[in-house]
Amino acid sequence: MEIFKNGDYTDADKQLKKYCQDVRAPYGVLLAENFCAIYRNKYYSYDQEPKRVEKEEIPTISQIENMWPERHKIYEQFQRLGFDLVTSINYSVWFCQTHSEHLINVKRNWLTFHEMQKFGLPAIPNIYWYGRKDLARWVEWLNNNPQVKTASINLQTLRTPDSWNTVTDLEFLAEHLDHKIQFLVDGPTTPERIELIKKILPSVSFTNKFCFSTAASGFTVNQDKKSLIKHHSLIPKPHIFRQNSEFYKNLNSNLISKKSSFDIFGSSFEV
Numbered sequence: 001m002e003i004f005k006n007g008d009y010t011d012a013d014k015q016l017k018k019y020c021q022d023v024r025a026p027y028g029v030l031l032a033e034n035f036c037a038i039y040r041n042k043y044y045s046y047d048q049e050p051k052r053v054e055k056e057e058i059p060t061i062s063q064i065e066n067m068w069p070e071r072h073k074i075y076e077q078f079q080r081l082g083f084d085l086v087t088s089i090n091y092s093v094w095f096c097q098t099h100s101e102h103l104i105n106v107k108r109n110w111l112t113f114h115e116m117q118k119f120g121l122p123a124i125p126n127i128y129w130y131g132r133k134d135l136a137r138w139v140e141w142l143n144n145n146p147q148v149k150t151a152s153i154n155l156q157t158l159r160t161p162d163s164w165n166t167v168t169d170l171e172f173l174a175e176h177l178d179h180k181i182q183f184l185v186d187g188p189t190t191p192e193r194i195e196l197i198k199k200i201l202p203s204v205s206f207t208n209k210f211c212f213s214t215a216a217s218g219f220t221v222n223q224d225k226k227s228l229i230k231h232h233s234l235i236p237k238p239h240i241f242r243q244n245s246e247f248y249k250n251l252n253s254n255l256i257s258k259k260s261s262f263d264i265f266g267s268s269f270e271v
Helices: 009-023 061-065 068-081 099-118 132-144 161-176 191-200 210-216 237-253
Strands: 027-032 035-040 150-154 182-186 204-207 219-224 227-232 261-264 267-270
Touching (some): 068 099, 132 161, 191 204, 191 237, 210 237, 219 237
Parallel strands (some): 150 182, 204 261
Antiparallel strands (some): 027 035
């Protein structure tokens, strides 16, 4: 617990979940002086053996977030890989942090976009914010740079209903932009959330890791009214992934107008 002793226990809980999923462990237990969390990994597949990770190999929060000194080496690696599109580095904006910390990470997001462009990478800015004043700055910058036609928004960490309510701030963003921007939104998986984002942002594409992670654990994804349901399947996992991808394509085609185009998981198609 050394790395969490001065932090927020909610963050520690998130790290516990991430760790269990990364090492494919069925359960995880977090013990602190006045706090205990038990996490059941719902993505665990019992036909796989958990991978043991030695204590000294567990990454700390500083190692996860501290890409800043090494970022130019990372840009070189991106350049060699030849990506078609690269988002600026997602330095997190956590609700438990002070706003000064939010502003530092928002600025680092913007700076990595600027540096990637100078490096010759096909970069797009990633929009993080905490409140409408932050979005007002983004509106001003985007309106002053009409050559920016695409931007990304990361909503992966907005999992609770209270945190998800902050997406209504995007109405302010959409209303005050003076030119069309294609948004790449990462995270939403449920029909209600995807539909809400579609209503707020007129031109949007979606990505999420849920389609892949469920397939990797042997689960197919389907819809029961407005809820997502998962079923364990014995068919090969590449087939499950294609099936899950098709589910999201069909889901989104039912949520968008006939005149729209949609891009998801690297496949473009007209509806």
